[in-house]
Amino acid sequence: MAALPGPPSFLAKFIPPSQPTTPGRQLPTSIPLPVLPAVEAAKRLAAFAAVDQNIGLEHKIIGVGSGSTVPYVVDRIVAQGPAANSDRVFVPTSFQSKELIIKAGLVLGDVDQYPRLDVTIDGADEVDDELNSIKGGGACQLREKVLAEAADTWIIVADYRKNSKVLGTTWKKGIPIEVVPFAYATVLRDLAKAGAPEILPDGTPGLTLRMGKMKAGPVITDNGNFVIDAPFPVEMMKDPAGLLRRIKMMTGVVEVGLFCDMAKAAYFGNEDGSVQIRRVDGSVETLSSVPDTPVLAQQAA
Numbered sequence: 403m404a405a406l407p408g409p410p411s412f413l414a415k416f417i418p419p420s421q422p423t424t425p426g427r428q429l430p431t432s433i434p435l436p437v438l439p440a441v442e443a444a445k446r447l448a449a450f451a452a453v454d455q456n457i458g459l460e461h462k463i464i465g466v467g468s469g470s471t472v473p474y475v476v477d478r479i480v481a482q483g484p485a486a487n488s489d490r491v492f493v494p495t496s497f498q499s500k501e502l503i504i505k506a507g508l509v510l511g512d513v514d515q516y517p518r519l520d521v522t523i524d525g526a527d528e529v530d531d532e533l534n535s536i537k538g539g540g541a542c543q544l545r546e547k548v549l550a551e552a553a554d555t556w557i558i559v560a561d562y563r564k565n566s567k568v569l570g571t572t573w574k575k576g577i578p579i580e581v582v583p584f585a586y587a588t589v590l591r592d593l594a595k596a597g598a599p600e601i602l603p604d605g606t607p608g609l610t611l612r613m614g615k616m617k618a619g620p621v622i623t624d625n626g627n628f629v630i631d632a633p634f635p636v637e638m639m640k641d642p643a644g645l646l647r648r649i650k651m652m653t654g655v656v657e658v659g660l661f662c663d664m665a666k667a668a669y670f671g672n673e674d675g676s677v678q679i680r681r682v683d684g685s686v687e688t689l690s691s692v693p694d695t696p697v698l699a700q701q702a703a
């Protein structure tokens with residue numbers, strides 16, 4: 403295949419990065435990598451380890467998730483080298499990941515061309531002890547779930563703050579729910595009836611229509627819909643699959659940011675430089691460190 407085209411200049415010029423660009427992101431192949439604040443370093447560790455263990459030369463169709471951890475996934479894929487990436491196609495879960503793929507000079511594809519993917523790697527807002535997760539902090543949960551289901555292997559990458567036993571322990575904002583605009587009021591009513599409180603015990607807002615920042619009115623998803631954030635009592639969060647089924651049945655709900663029984667593994671970067679890997683079979687592995695350079699880059703060269 404011919405050399406990959408570079409990113410169109412108009413994108414770089416007019417579209418600022420969706421996520422803050424850190425020094426570490428600008429130099430994916432530099433050795434040693436720049437020192438990052440603890441949480442950013444943990445995200446990078448998780449992403450690097452997940453790519454090293456799950457994206458090999460045989461993987462050609464790759465789903466790219468959304469959020470602030472995924473840029474490090476793209477960095478590590480790029481660091482595998484041009485030979486490894488020359489015949490791969492990357493399918494985005496959001497405007498943000500589409501932009502990451504283009505700016506990295508990787509080949510962009512769509513799920514209607516590639517309804518089966520080899521691997522998708524994505525972030526999460528919180529992960530429980532059975533690898534169920536809350537997603538949608540960036541309002542991308544619909545496309546993310548499509549690409550999670552389309553992939554033979556779906557992998558989560560996150561920092562240590564997301565590593566929980568029960569969902570809702572650290573992510574207090576509630577379950578992100580994408581709804582068609584016409585039905586948001588009736589869905590809010592249905593969610594309240596189902597047990598989502600309007601005010602949380604600490605006095606902060608509970609069930610809410612997510613509002614835009616620097617924009618009057620609600621957040622609009624990449625699909626033109628609204629997002630409701632619905633916190634539920636801990637007893638209900640202990641059964642995420644049951645809660646997912648119940649919310650999904652509400653008329654007007656497009657997708658629910660609960661991902662149940664989907665992940666093959668979750669990679670958590672830790673403050674001490676280690677990575678904990680929890681797999682669907684219940685096994686737990688800890689890597690004490692992650693190399694700066696991917697081994698695959700040497701194989702592919």
Ligand SMILES: O=C[C@H](O)[C@H](O)[C@H](O)COP(=O)(O)O
Binds near residue numbers: 470472527536537546
């Ligand atoms: O809608 C956004 C996605 O579900 C993200 O993957 C999720 O919010 C995690 O993002 P981050 O890695 O920035 O915490």
